[in-house]
Amino acid sequence: MRTQRSLKYPPRGASMAKKKVRVKLINIRHSFNETPDLRDLVSACLRMPPQDIISIQIIKRAVDARQERLDLVYTIAVELYASQKVLNEILKRTDVSHYDTIPTHRPHKLKKNQTCSPVIIGCGPSGLFAALTLVERGARPIIFERGARMVKRIRDVNEFWTHGVLNIESNVLFGEGGAGTFSDGKLTTRIKSPFRQKVLHELVKFGAPEEILFVNKPHLGTDRIRQIICAMVDSLGKRGAQFFFETKVHRILFENGQVNSVQTNRDIIKTDTVFLGCGHSARDMFESLRQDGIVLEKKGFAVGLRIEHPQEFINRAQWGKWCGTPGLGPADYFLTYTDRESGRGVYTFCMCPGGYIISCSTYQGELATNGMSYYRRDSPWANAAVVVTIAATDFKAPDPLAGLEFQKALEHKAFIMGGEQFKIPAQRARDFFKREKTKIDSATCSCLPGAMPADLNELLPEFLNGPLKQALEHFNRKIAGFIDEGTLFGVETRTSSPVRIKRHAHNFQAIGVKGLFPIGEGAGYAGGIMSCAVDGIRAALSFDQD
Structure with a gap:
């Protein structure tokens, strides 16, 4: 069912004695098979004239099949004109509360020019959203992905499913977009981070349906997420990020407790910063980290x-x-x-x-x-x-x-x-x-x-x-x-990572070494597309902060 998320109405004689306010209204419902004007529903619910309703924004929409009637149920943000007396009466209701708009995410610029580009290992949700945040902050990250770009990756996966021929570097779990590319593309999460909306709006910008902003259980499906990931990678490339596919990082090199460079199957690249979003199936990377003395721990x-x-x-x-x-x-x-x-x-x-x-x-x-x-x-x-x-x-x-x-x-x-x-x-x-x-x-x-x-x-x-x-x-x-x-x-078996790369809570850097930012599901701090993307954003925002 198609629903327009935001509706604005022209003012029609609202009284000057009234002030503009925003409230959240829960449990607005109508029959599943009907398409009424939400403004009329809100007006009837709040017992207010329709002309006092300025705009309506759907926060959440769900299906309720538990009652005698099949309903669509909404949580709605309403901007309206109301006198203080009317507002006080409205707020006495248990289904109405003040609604504060979530501040727009504006990442702060880097404090100083970087002598070398930060490196991101992995082109999954955590790596991509770390790259997006770094680009927004003025950096030009380098992203290494062991797997192939989407077209070749899909070809490799289909060869595996059709003939049982496995490419160990380009498959269902390795390649552009990470493991979530071949999934249901769920965007549900239990985390409460304000960056959830940032992730959803970015996905919409790159081609996701607007409904993911408000449906109760948003998903993209493997077909749409493939298109979205490709659009995101192409956009980041135009904004200064450099992507190297089919480029496996064999080892992160350290010197005096600081990231020094990364060794790939092609070259050694100088850097003092690595965002490690390798995913939970990069067992060779975990082994390399253990050999280099990075603090790891078992995880449930x-x-x-x-x-x-x-x-x-x-x-x-x-x-x-x-x-x-x-x-x-x-x-x-x-x-x-x-x-x-x-x-x-x-x-x-x-x-x-x-x-x-x-x-x-x-x-x-x-x-x-x-x-x-x-x-x-x-x-x-x-x-x-x-x-x-x-x-x-x-x-x-x-x-x-x-x-x-x-x-x-x-x-x-x-x-x-x-x-x-x-x-x-x-x-x-x-x-x-x-x-x-x-x-x-x-x-x-x-x-x-x-x-x-x-x-x-x-x-x-x-x-x-x-x-x-x-x-x-x-x-x-x-x-x-x-x-x-x-x-x-x-x-x-691949429900989540069985190992955690221990990091500091305040700056996201690995314990005992500077410049290494373990992120996402493989690092043991997230699970699923949404929480991995948020983890990448938060780590990238902590980059170059004291």
């Missing part, structure tokens, strides 16, 4: 399987009698469980309505899964990861990369179970409980590059299988048929 993450259902089944379960309403779109879900015996949390992650399950391997002999969907979310399948929490304390070895080794072992086992062809091991959820293999074919799943029958009980260790099965039974009580209608695929 989650591991499990991915479950797929017919999208129509999820629609019926979630939308109920409203299932099939034109324009409603595919339904999603989010489910959680805490295992009483182990204390481990189990939750659904990266749910992709109308999506695909994809192999996202980055190393030969290893297989990992993820979910992906296009903007229209029009696949007949819905999938989500079902993952079990793993704490840093689960790894008794002092090695900060112990979590990486655990990932590698599971991914190698999945590769073997997939016939050593990057096929994804699969099993009907009910058969997972019975320990019976399931006949799987392309007509019964969305898998790219395909699925291989397996007993997934043999894939995960029992300390994960137990809570996982308990959670599935709990989810089945929440959504009847969740087990019988579901098929499981494995293995889901």
Whole structure:
């Protein structure tokens, strides 16, 4: 449903005794199938004449299918004329409050001219938004990305999904745009940073639909995010940033506790500043940092399987009698469980309505899964990861990369179970409980590059299988048929980074070394497109600050 976010109205005889004020109004609603004038709804709600309403801005819009009527529900910022007496009466309501506009983000210029350009490693959300912020501040950053530009990267990924030929440097996780390029393109986040709006407005500037500014669960889809990323890279290049694709940084060189240069597969580049946004799958970079004495620590993450259902089944379960309403779109879900015996949390992650399950391997002999969907979310399948929490304390070895080794072992086992062809091991959820293999074919799943029958009980260790099965039974009580209608695929290991590059909270620089700014998901401080982008902005703003 198309909705204009901001509406301004010409003044029509507003009284001079009234002053201009802004308020926030929640729970404005109308029937999903109607398109009333929001001004009339606000006027009726506040019991004010329409001519006193100056402008309306939608802050959030969501669908409510829980009532007798299917509704669109809004949170709205309203600019209006009101006397002090009327304003006092309005503010007595529980659904109205003062609304303060978020200040426009204006990055401060660099304090001094730089003797050498700052280097950014990684062209994902954290690296790109760090580059954007540095350009806005007057710097000319150099961005190194080990993977290829979009056109070649898509070609490499399609070759992998079609013929099982993996390019270890240009794939689902490495290349222009980072890992989020081949995903659902979700922009939801739990962080409260004011820079969220900065990220959303920049994405709109580069081609994202304006609806991401106000819909409850914004997403871009893999198709749109590819276009947006390319437009952003091209724009930054015209503004002074330099991009070098298919250029792998082998090592960051230090001298006397200070970044000195970076060594790539092509050259050694002098610099005193590196923003490290390499992503959570750059294991070789983590190993290089450990060898150079950079302070790393183990970090909790989650591991499990991915479950797929017919999208129509999820629609019926979630939308109920409203299932099939034109324009409603595919339904999603989010489910959680805490295992009483182990204390481990189990939750659904990266749910992709109308999506695909994809192999996202980055190393030969290893297989990992993820979910992906296009903007229209029009696949007949819905999938989500079902993952079990793993704490840093689960790894008794002092090695900060112990979590990486655990990932590698599971991914190698999945590769073997997939016939050593990057096929994804699969099993009907009910058969997972019975320990019976399931006949799987392309007509019964969305898998790219395909699925291989397996007993997934043999894939995960029992300390994960137990809570996982308990959670599935709990989810089945929440959504009847969740087990019988579901098929499981494995293995889901790349939920977040299992290692953290320790940094100072006040200036974002790595502990014990100057000029190294670990950012984004790989550094262990963010997860998902939005929080990674915000982390890149914040780190770039701290650059050259005392």
